[in-house]
Amino acid sequence: MNLFDVYPLNPVTIAKxxxxxVYDDQGQKYLDLYGGHAVISVGHSHPDYVAGIQSQLEKLAFYSNSVINPVQSKLAERLGEVSEYADYSLFLCSSGAEANENALKLASFATGKKKVVAFEKGFHGRTSLAVAVTDNPKIQAPANPTDHVSIVPFxxxxxxxxxxxxGDVCAVIYEPLQGVAGIREASHxxxxxxxxxxxxxxAKLIADEVQAGAGRTGKFFAHQWAGIKPDIVTVAKGLGNGFPVGAALISPDFEASYGLLGTTFGGxxxxxxxxxxxxxIIEKENLMDNAIVMEELARNLAEDIPEIKKITGKGLMLGFEFESPIAQLRKNLLLESKIFTGNASNPNVLRILPPLNVSxxxxxxxxxQLKLQLSACPA
Incomplete structure (x- = not known):
């Protein structure tokens, strides 16, 4: 059996x-400034992270949500403390798409309405409701209904x-920082x-913090820089540092009932x-503070590179926009400078989303290395 060929692959086999x-199967070392789509938040194989999972694995890896799970309750308490959302309730799932899917369903249940407002160039996932509010018809199958969604300018x-x-809108879903779009910022x-x-x-306001959350912007959630509290906040990616974890933080205004939401592997x-x-680790190592310091450094160093026309983003979620496409530049950075970076739907944007403990x-x-590659192959 072969793999279903849907991913364009870099010619690198990562072994550890x-x-x-990260290191490939030949022992070559690469600087990871992409973190696997902003997933690696506290670094690869952090000893405290490994120890935490190993300790739990030695006791119990899984049981269903039909029994009391004290580890879930502990996570809800800690997440409330660190995120400053202690008064919200937590629904755990396994991915960002699943978190957004359930957030949209919950908003519809609560209001009795079905229309959703989403934004141009937004990305919220590939499940049915999540892909419907994603502004990319190429990934919406004929079976994905979109007639209940209005896509408006960001x-x-x-x-x-x-x-x-x-009067028929149940929810507005938005990203405080549109990641896939090349890190477009929602103003305060x-x-x-x-x-x-x-x-x-x-209507219910849903902040999709799947990519920008878990401390990446210097606050636990990017929308906190604007001083607001959405009705539902979704998070995934960096929350698990590679282990599939998704969550919806739900305002006290919502009423829970048995069977309303559900998941097999979530939580x-x-x-x-x-x-x-x-x-x-985020708290102990002051990684949110580090994100702010590293952003300032990156912006200062970028001033010496005239090819960079614009910098967008916050903390360690940054986009560097050039006047022309950067596909070859990214390839050279990877294969010659041994640095992983990210692209965007805007072909002129180079993204960096490194672990929050980047130095x-x-x-x-x-x-x-960017300067070196630009001198050899201008963007």
């Missing part, structure tokens, strides 16, 4: 990881209110306006142990 580095409050005023005023409009028109013992270890020396290495 340590901190902010950062356009007038367009949002025009849809909400129709826009986010505050969304919060006010949803309250005015009895399993190993997943909770992984997430608990991540939260402990100043590593950021410096990236920019020195």
């Amino acid at each position: 990881g340590e901190g902010c580095y 950062n356009d409050l007038e367009a949002v209110e025009a849809e909400l005023a129709k 005023e826009f986010q505050q306006g969304l919060s006010n409009l949803c309250a005015k028109y009895d 399993n013992h190993l997943a909770c142990a992984a997430a608990l270890s991540v939260l402990d 100043a020396e590593m950021i410096g290495t990236f920019f020195s």
